[in-house]
Amino acid sequence: MARLRRLLFRLFVRLVGICPWCVVYAVAAAVGRFVYCFDAKRRTGLAANLSVVLGPAADPRRRQNLVRTVFRNHAWTMAEHMALASMRRRDHEKRVTIVNRRYLDEALARGRGGVLVLPHVGNWEWAGAALAILGYPLNVVAGEQFSRDLSPLVKEMKKRLNIGVISPEGTFRSILRALHKNEFVALLLDGDVYEGGVEVEFFGRRAVLPSGAAVLALRTGAAIVCGATARQRPGHLTVVCHELIIADPDRDDEVSVTQHLAQYLEKPICDNIDQWCIFRPLWGAGDVVQ
Numbered sequence: 039m040a041r042l043r044r045l046l047f048r049l050f051v052r053l054v055g056i057c058p059w060c061v062v063y064a065v066a067a068a069v070g071r072f073v074y075c076f077d078a079k080r081r082t083g084l085a086a087n088l089s090v091v092l093g094p095a096a097d098p099r100r101r102q103n104l105v106r107t108v109f110r111n112h113a114w115t116m117a118e119h120m121a122l123a124s125m126r127r128r129d130h131e132k133r134v135t136i137v138n139r140r141y142l143d144e145a146l147a148r149g150r151g152g153v154l155v156l157p158h159v160g161n162w163e164w165a166g167a168a169l170a171i172l173g174y175p176l177n178v179v180a181g182e183q184f185s186r187d188l189s190p191l192v193k194e195m196k197k198r199l200n201i202g203v204i205s206p207e208g209t210f211r212s213i214l215r216a217l218h219k220n221e222f223v224a225l226l227l228d229g230d231v232y233e234g235g236v237e238v239e240f241f242g243r244r245a246v247l248p249s250g251a252a253v254l255a256l257r258t259g260a261a262i263v264c265g266a267t268a269r270q271r272p273g274h275l276t277v278v279c280h281e282l283i284i285a286d287p288d289r290d291d292e293v294s295v296t297q298h299l300a301q302y303l304e305k306p307i308c309d310n311i312d313q314w315c316i317f318r319p320l321w322g323a324g325d326v327v328q
Contacts, residue, residue: 044191047191048191050120051120051123051124051195052124054117054120054121054123054124055120055121055123055124055125056124059272059273062117062121063114063117063272063273065117066110066113066114066116066117067110067113067114069113070109070110070111070112070113070114071106071109071110073109073113074105074106074109074110079317080317081105081109081317083316083317083318083319084105084108084109084316084317085101085102085105086319086321087314087316087319087320087321088101088104088105088108088311088314089101090241090242090243090320090321091241091307091308091311091314092104092311104311104312107312108312108313108314108315111269111312111313111315112315114161114269114272115160115161115163115315118161118163118164118273119161119163119164119192119195122163122164122167122195122199123195123198127171130164130167130168130171131168131171133164133273133274133275134164134165134167134168134274134275134276134277135274135275135276135277136168136169136172136276136277136278136279137276137277137278137279138278138279138280139279140279141263141279141280141281141282142154142169142174142222142263142279144261144282145222145260145261145263145282146174146220146222148259148261149220150217150220150258150259150260150261151216151217151218151219151220151221151222151223151258151260152217152221152222152223152260152261152262152263153217153222153223153224153225153251153254153255153260153261153262153263154169154176154222154223154224154225154262154263154265155224155225155226155227155251155262155263155264155265155299155302156224156225156226156227156265156266156267157226157227157228157266157303157306157307157314158226158228158229158314158315158316159266159267159268159306159307159310159313159314159315160266160267160268160269160275160276160310160313161267161269161275162224162226162267164267164275165265165267165275165277166178166196166199166201166224167199167201168275168277169222169277170199170200170201171199174222175202175216175219175220175221175222176200176201176202176221176222176224177201177202177203177204177213177216177221177222177223177224178196178201178202178203178204178223178224179204179205179213179223179224179225179250180192180193180196180203180204180205202216202221204216204223213254214254214258217254217258217260218258222263223254223260225248225250225251227247227248227251227299227300227303228247228303228316228320229248235247235248235249236249236252236292236293236296237293238293238296238297238300239297239300240300240303240304240320240321241304243321244321244322245300245320245321247296247299247300248296249292249293249295249296251295251296251299252285252290252291252292252293252295252296252299253292255283255284255285255295256285256287256290256291256292256295261282261283261284262282262283262284262285262295262299263279263281263282263283264279264280264281264282264283264299264302265277265278265279265280266278266280266306266310268306268309268310268313269310269313278306280302280305280306281302283295283298283299
């Protein structure tokens with residue numbers, strides 16, 4: 039079965055690379071509708087997250103429509119991800135606009151590397167590819183993608199784009215080595231919580247978010263670049279670098295820095311809530327901040 043999945047994945051990657059974009063997005067949208075109908079667990083988790091962000095007064099019909107739209111947008115993101123395997127550099131450059139690159143340059147000018155923090159909004163995979171194409175030394179911390187047996191193929195796609203891949207189970211030393219070489223390490227702040235998550239206020243409730251960005255900044259002096267992506271229309275993405283954060287070990291700690299990042303995260307999520315692809319529940323019942 040694993041071998042069959044790998045063969046099908048390679049076939050899909052090839053088809054995405056040769057089909058017109060309108061066909062790719064139409065097929066991906068159909069896949070998104072299928073997954074929405076049959077994946078009750080992810081559907082429920084996403085609806086719970088949207089309920090917190092939208093607030094108790096939100097129209098239930100609007101929330102349900104958003105859930106369907108997010109499933110479609112996530113399917114688009116996966117199709118776009120596969121397209122990276124065959125997309126030419128010039129084509130990708132025309133499809134991605136980067137705003138406020140100066141924050142990236144300022145981070146590297148300090149000589150201590152940078153931690154790029156993004157939410158699961160828009161297409162974070164295309165953002166990484168765009169930075170790598172522009173020559174920014176980039177490493178991503180990526181866990182299992184698509185499935186366990188397909189993850190090696192996905193990681194190989196990233197490596198062909200000159201993106202370093204560090205697994206969550208890898209040693210902390212690998213990340214420190216990248217920062218020591220004055221490279222970027224990209225982290226998804228609303229991603230799965232591995233070791234070291236801290237509880238912060240997020241959309242008025244208590245949530246546990248990964249503290250990796252804060253730990254790295256405090257221990258190494260690396261600057262944190264807060265960024266976010268948004269799909270303006272199918273096949274066109276904007277990457278915005280919003281802020282540069284320099285953590286002070288004498289004043290800050292893991293909780294305060296992560297809290298700052300959580301507050302930053304709220305705006306890009308609200309601005310593009312139909313592109314926020316988080317399917318695991320972020321909040322527990324009764325976690326309202328008093």
